Amino acid sequence: MPMNFETVxxxxxxxxxxxxxxxxxxxxxxxxxxxxxxxxxxxxxxxxMPRSGAVGMGLSAINLYVGLAEGKNTVEDYVRYVKxxxxxxxxxxLVANIARHxxxxxxxxxxxxxPLWKDENGGYVHEGKWQLMISGESYKVIVAEAAKNALGEExxxxxxxxxxxxxxxxKCVGAVGFSVRENKIYVFKAKATxxxxxxxxxxxxxxxxxxxxxxxxxxxxxxxxxxxFTMKAGAEMTCQxxxxxxxxxxxxxxxxxxxxxxFKSRATNALGENYMExxxxxxxxxxxxxxxxxxxxxxxxxxxxxxxxxxxxxxxxRTEEAIANLAKAYEGDEKAFKKKMKTLENEAWEDFLDMTIxxxxxxxxxxxxxxxxxxxxxxxxxxxxxxxSGASGAWVSGPEDLSAGTDYFWGxxxxxxxxxxxxxxxxxxxxxxxxxxGTHAEGRIAAKxxxxxxxxxxxxxEADAQxxxxxxxxxxxPLEIYEQHKDFSTDPSVNPNxxxxxxxxxxxxxxxxxxxxxxxxxxxxxxxxxxxAAELMEFLxxxxxxxxxxDLYELLRVWENKHRLWQAESHLKAVTFxxxxxxxxxxxxxxxxxxxxxNWRCFVNMKWDPNANEWSVFKxxxxxxxxxxx
Ligand code: FAD
Numbered sequence: 001m002p003m004n005f006e007t008v009x010x011x012x013x014x015x016x017x018x019x020x021x022x023x024x025x026x027x028x029x030x031x032x033x034x035x036x037x038x039x040x041x042x043x044x045x046x047x048x049m050p051r052s053g054a055v056g057m058g059l060s061a062i063n064l065y066v067g068l069a070e071g072k073n074t075v076e077d078y079v080r081y082v083k084x085x086x087x088x089x090x091x092x093x094l095v096a097n098i099a100r101h102x103x104x105x106x107x108x109x110x111x112x113x114x115p116l117w118k119d120e121n122g123g124y125v126h127e128g129k130w131q132l133m134i135s136g137e138s139y140k141v142i143v144a145e146a147a148k149n150a151l152g153e154e155x156x157x158x159x160x161x162x163x164x165x166x167x168x169x170x171k172c173v174g175a176v177g178f179s180v181r182e183n184k185i186y187v188f189k190a191k192a193t194x195x196x197x198x199x200x201x202x203x204x205x206x207x208x209x210x211x212x213x214x215x216x217x218x219x220x221x222x223x224x225x226x227x228x229f230t231m232k233a234g235a236e237m238t239c240q241x242x243x244x245x246x247x248x249x250x251x252x253x254x255x256x257x258x259x260x261x262x263f264k265s266r267a268t269n270a271l272g273e274n275y276m277e278x279x280x281x282x283x284x285x286x287x288x289x290x291x292x293x294x295x296x297x298x299x300x301x302x303x304x305x306x307x308x309x310x311x312x313x314x315x316x317x318r319t320e321e322a323i324a325n326l327a328k329a330y331e332g333d334e335k336a337f338k339k340k341m342k343t344l345e346n347e348a349w350e351d352f353l354d355m356t357i358x359x360x361x362x363x364x365x366x367x368x369x370x371x372x373x374x375x376x377x378x379x380x381x382x383x384x385x386x387x388x389s390g391a392s393g394a395w396v397s398g399p400e401d402l403s404a405g406t407d408y409f410w411g412x413x414x415x416x417x418x419x420x421x422x423x424x425x426x427x428x429x430x431x432x433x434x435x436x437x438g439t440h441a442e443g444r445i446a447a448k449x450x451x452x453x454x455x456x457x458x459x460x461x462e463a464d465a466q467x468x469x470x471x472x473x474x475x476x477x478p479l480e481i482y483e484q485h486k487d488f489s490t491d492p493s494v495n496p497n498x499x500x501x502x503x504x505x506x507x508x509x510x511x512x513x514x515x516x517x518x519x520x521x522x523x524x525x526x527x528x529x530x531x532x533a534a535e536l537m538e539f540l541x542x543x544x545x546x547x548x549x550x551d552l553y554e555l556l557r558v559w560e561n562k563h564r565l566w567q568a569e570s571h572l573k574a575v576t577f578x579x580x581x582x583x584x585x586x587x588x589x590x591x592x593x594x595x596x597x598x599n600w601r602c603f604v605n606m607k608w609d610p611n612a613n614e615w616s617v618f619k620x621x622x623x624x625x626x627x628x629x630x
Contacts, residue, residue, distance in 0.1 A: 005183045005476055010157070012042035013454050014447070015190035017162050017175055017229070019045025020053025020222075021140075021436045022196035022387075022425030024147035025105060025443025026450075030194075031150035033451040041151055044188065046161040046180065046197075046556075047221055049144040053198055054219055054385070054426075055436050058137040060354035061127045061257060062116075063435035065106050066099050070123075075099045078130070079628045082433045084292045086391055087582050088601055089239065092625035093398035093408050094431035101441040102434070106132070109437070112146045114139060128261035136354050143440065160186050162197065162225060163559050164471045165233040165421070166463040167610070172233050172421035173461045176471045180556045185472050191460055192420045192450040195229050195394070196443060198222030199385035199426035200567040202505060202560075205513035205520065206381050208251065215358065217246050217253040218383045223560035224567035226393065226427035227384070231566055234610045235416040236395040238429035238603050238620070240567075241574035243382035244390035245523060245586050247301055249317065250376040254359025256317060258351040263344075265322035267304065267377060269312040279303040286584070287595055288630045297389050301379060301585030308379075309522060316374035319348065323371045345371055381519045382586070384567055386426050387439045392571070393429030395605055395620075396422075399445070406623055412453050414446035417607075420453065422446045430603060478549035478558040485548070498548035501557035504540075508561065508568060511536045516572055517587040526591040530576045537569055570615075574604050577617045 014034070016026045023043060030041040045052050066073050078099040083090040110116050117125035117133035125133045148156060162177035166189070174189040201218035208215040231237060247267075248256055259265040268274050276295075283290030286299055304315050323344050330337040348370045352360040362368075368375055386393040394416040403409035414422050424446040425439035434442055485497035493500055499507075512518055515533035517525035544565055549555040580596035581589045603620040 005178075005185050005472075007185050007187060007472065009187045009189065010042060011189045011460065013040045013191045014042070014450050015174060015188050015193045016041065016043040016196065016447070017193065018053070018196040018198060018226075019043060019047065019049035019144065019158070020196060020198055020425060021055055021143065021439040022427070022443035022446075023194070024049070024143045025440035026194050026196065026424060026447035027147035028108070028150045029444035030447040030451055033448060037451065037455055039451055039454055040155070042155050042157070042188065042190070043147070043151055044157040044160050044162060044175070044177065044186070046159065048158050049148065049156070050141040053140065053221060055140040055143070056221065057219060057357070058355045059139050059436060060134065060136055060255065060351045062106055062109070062132045062134055062437045063257070064102050064130055064433065064438040065124070065132045066103055066130070068100070068103055073129070076626050076628060079626060081130070081294075082431075083628055084289065084630065085294070085296045085389065086242070086432055087286075087289045087296055087298070087595070088630050089242070089391065089430070089582070089603060089622060090432065091398065091408060091430040092623065092628055093403040093406075094396070094428070096402055096626060097399045097413065097445060098431060098434045098438045098442050101445060102438045105437050105440040105444065108146070109139075109143060112142050114142050127258060131257065131261065133262070135350075139436070157186065161556055161559060162229065163475055165193070165229050166468070166471070167233060168461050168463045170234065171419045171461060173463050175229070176468065176475070178475050178555065180552055183552070185475060187468055189460060189462060191454045191457065192422060194422040194424065194446055194450050195226055195427045196424045197225035197229065197427060199383065199387070199390065200224035200227060200564060201383055203384065203508065203512055203564050203568045203571070204381040204518040205509035207378075207519055212251065215252065217248055217380045218385060222426065224384070224563040226423070227567040227570065228563035230394040230416055230418075230421065230423060230427060231570065231608050232610070233416070233418045233421050234608065235418045235421060236605055236607045237570060238393065238395040238605045239386070239391035239574075240570040240606060241578050241604055242386075242391035242583065243571065243586055244385050244388055245301060245379050245382050246389070247304060247315075247377055247379050249359050250314070250378040252356060252359035252362040253380060254352050254356045256377060258347070259317050259319065259322065263319075263322040263326060263348075266318045268316055268318055269307040270314055270316070271312055273307075273312070275303045275307045275315075276300065279306055282306065285594070287597055289595075292630070298583040298585035305379060305522060305585060314376045315378065317377050318374050319370035320373055323348070341371060379519065381513070382517070382523070384426075384571070386429050386432060387434045389432055391430055391432045393427050394423045395430070396428050402625070407621070408623065413449040414442065415449060415453065420457070422450045475559075476555070478547050478555055481546065482548040482550050486550070492550065498546045499543050500548060501554055501561050504543065504547055504561050505564070507540060508564060511540065512568055516575065523587045524590050525575065525587060526589060527576075530572065533572055534576070537572060540565065541569075570606060573606060573615060573617050578604050
């Protein structure tokens with residue numbers, strides 16, 4: 001093996017890739033079925049599970065709880081909400097399957113020790129219709145502990161970055177990666193593989209640059225590995241055009257959910273106008289989706305962004321007004337008033353301390369007292385996170401009882417179109433708004449189906465030895481390139497023979513930002529800009545072969561960027577293919593600025609053919625199931 005790398009081979013039955021919410025759900029479920037049927041389960045994470053993934057920082061709310069036992073909502077209610085928010089583009093079967101299982105994941109969290117807020121009657125405190133308030137600083141620690149206990153430490157590999165799927169005759173037979181701490185390459189051989197490596201951050205130029213570089217809404221751990229892994233395996237993908245642009249507290253990206261839903265706050269422009277009221281007539285341009293309640297997130301963004309573009313910014317969260325409104329009832333009783341104000345102030349700070357500590361620090365550093373003055377909010381750069389308000393990911397089979405007899409079913413729930421390759425969480429497309437709890441439930445669904453697949457196909461198929469050797473050589477190639485050329489120039493960061501990962505990332509981000517609708521161009525794009533991006537993308541792809549790494553740390557950065565590139569390219573292809581604007585507020589095709597229900601109420605799916613090295617992009621129908629239609 002070049003560069004003194006040792007090869008570690010691990011043979012298992014089910015390989016779970018990622019250690020986030022989806023994988024933790026998968027681990028608990030697979031351990032149960034595994035013990036029953038003698039299935040060996042192995043998990044691999046690029047980081048350390050208690051703090052890895054998007055929940056690593058903690059959360060202040062569980063965003064999906066249907067409350068079926070309480071009889072408050074139905075599965076259909078949730079499907080209607082999700083489909084409406086995604087402007088009609090969602091898989092009813094996948095959303096329903098998650099909705100009917102999610103409550104049990106929440107009950108498990110509580111059993112494992114997660115503090116859920118309770119009201120005076122012992123019921124959960126709701127932030128909004130679907131959200132529950134939690135004291136969630138240690139949310140991920142608690143969920144990961146349960147997963148680790150279920151699997152056993154000996155079956156868990158941390159700090160191993162998975163780079164490639166292992167394939168044999170079109171079937172996924174495992175994965176290959178490298179340790180980010182030691183010179184070791186890991187070859188995992190499995191009968192079924194479950195991909196749950198989160199979404200993608202860092203494809204677009206971030207608003208935080210210079211001293212704030214690295215600060216983004218989406219934590220930096222998820223760099224497109226799910227998208228890359230499934231695409232490289234040849235899986236059909238869906239909704240690659242659907243990015244998410246959250247509006248958050250400016251610069252530290254603090255959450256707004258508690259302010260809007262719990263504190264009932266308003267957002268206004270700099271003139272004190274509520275853009276949801278002053279811009280209400282704009283909603284009429286977006287067909288049936290402009291009339292539904294709640295108004296889809298992208299349309300709410302769109303109205304605020306119109307104000308900004310007209311020079312009416314910045315936008316503000318009216319925290320002082322919201323707190324005053326909530327405390328009003330206590331006026332006249334000084335003691336009770338003071339107590340209420342203190343409680344509200346505590347809740348406001350805890351909301352950030354639970355999940356975005358940087359925002360609390362920024363407030364403290366800039367003397368913000370939320371009860372005294374408003375705080376700025378702003379649109380972020382785009383991200384790919386299909387478990388939240390995005391939708392990009394693998395096209396997976398629905399469950400038999402809901403999907404059989406339709407184009408949405410091919411045998412095993414959550415299996416991609418590649419045999420033996422399953423997906424969950426941010427890795428699956430067209431089932432948005434599952435959030436932390438729904439992702440955990442989806443991980444359980446996928447793991448159970450994968451166990452069934454293993455029992456039905458109980459033979460270990462191995463990849464060709466040469467395939468494994470080629471992948472191993474490709475993994476360490478950036479180290480070799482660096483070693484070979486580093487002395488050519490006096491400054492190793494300026495060298496005509498290679499490109500360093502940071503330089504590569506800046507180039508990708510600049511291109512995506514300027515030509516594919518980043519924050520700096522107000523999320524606008526058109527055919528000409530997309531054509532230019534496609535041209536530049538080819539140069540970038542050529543140069544990706546020249547990525548160099550001085551050490552293991554940079555090798556990780558190289559591979560993160562190689563993965564990002566595939567997410568970027570598939571996004572570019574999808575937004576080019578969809579000749580309409582369906583999600584203003586997330587992006588606008590200025591040359592096709594209206595929604596076209598007749599031609600484009602459909603999924604945009606795509607596939608990379610590993611044999612021909614060719615992409616195909618095509619439409620797939622949106623089915624209206626359970627009477628949910630718009
Ligand atoms: P993640 O939990 O992100 O896990 C991805 C895993 O993959 C990590 O363990 C990572 O280390 C690993 N990984 C990545 N690449 C590789 C690789 N190459 N090899 C090996 N491992 C790899 N949900 C709520 O319910 N309430 C909220 O308030 C809420 N707020 C949110 C706020 C933010 C800023 C974000 C980003 C998300 C929020 N969510 C919230 C959503 C929730 O965090 C996600 O739905 C959930 O984490 C998705 O789970 P996942 O398993 O798909 O990905």
